[in-house]
């Protein structure tokens with residue numbers, strides 16, 4: 001992306017962002033938890049949301065369903081697929097008319113799998129698991145994507161919106177603690193419409209929006225009050241790194257759809273847009289703290305995957321979080337980077353991280369004063 005058009009793109013996103021507070025949330029700070037989230041503790045967690053474990057918890061989308069707003073939001077998102085601007089790639093294709101954009105998804109929904117997942121963060125997993133629904137395709141194309149068959153090659157089964165609603169209810173029936181939509185951005189319209197159906201049939205689990213973090217502000221505003229837990233990555237501190245490793249064009253993309261190739265924005269905007277997105281997510285749901293049952297019901301949970309040779313810019317990412325969000329913002333520092341897919345074409349990311357690299361990031365988080373850390377330790381994938 002040329003520098004001037006990149007700047008224009010970011011400026012237009014800032015205009016949409018409008019009233020987002022860059023200072024963010026000082027007044028919302030709460031005491032840090034005395035135990036790691038979801039730990040084996042006895043008695044209530046300090047600052048826990050008692051109402052949530054007393055059975056008074058009601059997901060935000062239920063209220064919006066009852067007053068008809070959820071249906072309206074679903075319809076508004078649906079319209080954003082023509083021309084499609086559901087993600088910052090802003091391809092502008094007519095997905096309703098059968099066109100596909102950079103993410104390779106049309107108006108049809110493709111889902112890879114759905115099941116209780118026990119590998120997510122402990123406050124999401126509990127005993128019953130996190131009720132994950134894995135969506136196929138993705139608006140980013142990371143050269144190291146561990147799920148590239150699903151995200152890049154579109155492996156999965158065609159499903160209807162009614163199917164997602166049924167999946168959500170089935171996951172609730174299995175005892176999952178939340179509905180965790182994985183890589184939801186390009187299907188946000190389908191998800192919100194499905195939620196409206198599922199809420200009418202008794203869905204009452206918190207909604208986890210498990211995203212790469214590169215989100216459009218306009219779309220996030222439409223999700224305000226619908227999402228209970230935001231679970232975004234903050235993958236890179238540098239736009240150059242984001243463009244290099246996360247804009248791997250699909251095969252034949254430029255050749256077959258030149259009109260789209262000219263309009264899409266590159267992942268170079270990743271750091272700027274993700275920072276704005278995180279501030280907005282925090283504004284909507286606040287700091288993530290588990291309730292007294294050890295489970296998470298609401299809040300912002302950020303993930304950062306430490307990459308080899310400081311490619312992800314872990315220290316800069318951490319310092320930005322510490323400076324712009326409350327110090328007790330939940331941060332999961334992940335050590336399981338595993339080169340896969342096209343990562344071997346890039347020598348600097350063609351290995352797992354070292355213990356020293358992970359420890360350096362963990363030290364940086366503590367030095368920055370972050371107190372709500374999920375430091376899993378050095379466990380290379």
Ligand code: SF4
Nearest residue numbers: 084087090091101103
């Ligand atoms: S990449 Fe983004 S803007 Fe393009 S079609 Fe997919 S969701 Fe829409």
